[in-house]
Amino acid sequence: IDKNVRIDFDLKDMNINKLSFSNLLNELHSYDIYTFDKSLDSKPKSYEKKVKINKSYVSINDYDSLTSMLNVLDKKKIVSIDLETTDLDPNRAKIVGVSISYKEHSGFYIPFISSDKMSDSFNSDEILSIIKPFLENPNIKYIGQNIKYDMLVLKRNNIEINCIYFDTMIAESLISPEKNSYKLDVLAKDYLDYSMIPIEDLIGPKSNQITMDKVPLKDICIYACEDADIVYQLYKIQSKILKNKNLEKIFYDVEIPLIKVLVDIEYNGVFVDKLIINNLCENLNVELSSLKSKIHQISNKDFNINSPKQLSEVLFDDLKLKMFKKRSTSHDVLKKLVDHHPIAEYLLSYRHLNKLVNTYLDKLPTFINPITNRIHTSFHQAITSTGRLSSTKPNFQNIPIKSDVGKSIRKAFKTDNNNIIISFDYSQIELRILAHYSKEKKLIDSFKNNLDVHSKTASLIYGIDIEDVKYDHRRVAKIINYSIAYGAGPFRISQELKISIKEASNIITNYFERYPGIKKYIEDTIKQGLDNGFVSTILGRQRNTINLRATNRNIQEAEKRATINMPIQGTASELIKVAMIKIFTKMSEYNLKSKMILQIHDELLFETPENEKDKIINLVVKEMESAIKLDVPIKVDYNFGKNWYEAH
Template sequence: PHLDPAALYERILNVERRSWKGRRGVGIDTGLLERLGDHVDGQLGRLEREIYELAGSEFNLNSPVQLRKVLFDDLGLPVVKKTRTGPSTDQSVLEQLAASHPIAERLLEYRSLAKLKSTYIDVLPRMVNPATGRIHTRYNQTVTATGRLSSSDPNLQNIPVRTELGRRIREAFVAPRGHRLLSADYSQIELRILAHLTGDGNLIEAFERGEDIHAATAARIHGVAVEDVTAEMRYGAKAVNFGIVYGQGPYNLARQLGIERREAKRIIDTYFEMYPGVRAWIERVHEQARKDGYVTTMFGRRRKLPEISSTDRVARANAERIAQNTPIQGTAADIIKLAMIDLHGEMLRRGLRSRMVLQVHDELVFEVPKAELDLMRELAREKMEGAVQLNVPLVVDVADGRTWAEAHP
């Protein structure tokens, strides 16, 4: 579907005017966060001692200058990347050094815990509104270039889903008595949009049959039956499936999977053999972007790409990655916003007491009275899966729980 740009702009603005007018906020268990903070302090202390022991001396873990001296002068580790001030000690460098010395792995763990503690565990209790006893984040319509909503004061969209500590933080988001939190999450929406936009027959058929797309890709890459695909094989295929969306090349895939660049190239080539329509679409998108100077989402929203014809190879390559990602991620953003509008309108029409309290990328979270739970499950699935008609089915996973962690297992 291609909506009139003015009509689409008006509908998208309604997300802010309707869905978030008089934001309800979300309940927080501050006691849990305080206990979690004490636990993380203990973990940080343990990691700090282990790092000092591996380094052979104590130093300021937050000082790049002192860390640089420990890693490259004292321990003699190889310099991976340089900056204007000397060898880099950023995350990508530590990830590469992890195979050479255990101190790098400990430093990565320390930084991850420290960041989550300072960003969420310590901050969230202070941001509870004393009048409501809830946290009221701010959703921004026009911050991200792809059109996705962003969240600030506090940012609730970057809490890790898969890490143990991320799940513990999500346990602090709670429903009030007599209510449940209901999570409705689009399943692999970007890959489904990719199938629709590219028209690739193999990709479309896989989604129509309800296949595990990552397992199917892994089976083809490794030349095994789907039932023989291991968890490691599936993880690698998942990295490829999503990496293609973001324009990932052999170098970055090799780094992510810890494999040789030659093997990463073979995997990517096999992917394009399996889904030839994807490669053809990427080439068409790049060509059209060079001609127009912009790309569009499925609904006609444009993103300008001034560097798409740049003589600077790095700038041009980055613009090409954006050109193939924006129609996918931008369309996903448009779809969930349209679903939010339809859901909000239907909830008002029915006079429901359920409220939409969080939006996190492809997920909507509702605070639902127990008496409305069955209805809201059906309503969320119906409106989200029916927000737009694609060549493949949209699928929404719906679950509920006392906490956000329970609702999004």
């Protein structure tokens, strides 16, 4: 190392007083680095001069003030709203107050519940009845941050906001899909270089927090108005960025209209029979006990099966089994050990059943709302970079479907009346989208002629007639079809098929020779990612592909897989979202009693009166199959029954 290189710099230039912390944070944020936010934000305030801004945050404490405020707001075109509540769960939350802003650095706060409210006669029920016409005014465009939450709380209070126009959280998820956080205080710092009042300043540290209704009116007024004000300021900036990045179509035509649909689904909830869950749980616990005894018997000792350390000692020290990843006892390792020792099969079964009991069966009943006796999950539009919906409390996207025991959980999902459950599922939708993007004639013809696409692929790569395709041929072809769509290479496919990497490479080469359009799609998509720095879906959602230029080969290869798959999976998410919006609109127009109750991946679930069954089937199939036009026909499978298990 040459330590005598001349470096021209002046030590005086290194003075910390000349350092711009906000510029440094902005530069870090451009690389999606947020780790240093708190430490850099703790700089002495003297380092940078701040311009003091005069704010007008007004508390509305009587009916005259409320009427005057509404007279002003009724003339506005765009209004920012935010609710302060007693609970993060919108199905349990009580309204503490409503904040409203229609211009920068100003806001109104209407207190519903407060320990020091000016007048007891200014009561929440009366306030709601007065502001209801304003909130339901179709001529006013309403904006917010995670406005779905506010809409759900208001819906429970018999108020339906008609014109949702903008959501800053969803906007940012499109502008910066790889960002770690879309919280309002993060966006305020990023866009406005403004530090918002921390919630802990009002309700205290996590270990000893009070609820918002206990916060003094003066403090909550400033805090709440600041929320609505910041949202309004962010909207003015983000709306321009959405236009510049060609994201307006996906935002205004899909993501924003979808909010109202998700509000309805979450409000409807789904009925889950607690008795069925409890019975299944008891049966599985008996089976777990039996498996535990077998495992202990084979290993010739009692130990904690759930302890990786103790299990590794049994497998690799006592039984002397082969180590594939040092002393790992992961699922993949146990699958490999199945061919070496019978204990592996028992361990896999034990883990599967143990996860079903602890992750699903024990938890599901805790999510049942005591008032509605239904589970109201929460859907999220701003979690995945592909645009796929996710859900929490509980995560319905992860309900197991591969094993018979896992599928049996669906028997508990039923109706609490004489209605039926109808399930609609897109058939092979990601392969159809792959055919659309790749323009691969053989694949397009398979779908147009309604052939079994996996059997057709098998006949091509094995060089046999489709009538001669056997089960194993089709199984291999199915794995290849989906693996290619997810950007898998020889190693991954060798693991799936339990063959050598060389054999997997030969299969892939053969596959691309038969489907050259797919090979070209992969090459063109990676090139687009390299040239443009992003790839996009059919409706314009973008994903940053900067890691295609990473120096770390593992990161680069992972980015290639994500780049190949994103337009496919992202378009699939757009397809079902557009369908949901159209179905919801038609159901409202026809005044149907049927309810959309769940969306899981490519499946929609409805609770329907028997006399609406045919109407719903015709409506949903038509809208799902025509949501977005592709070069191949879109096919929807459906079934119905007394529960989700029968309907699937």
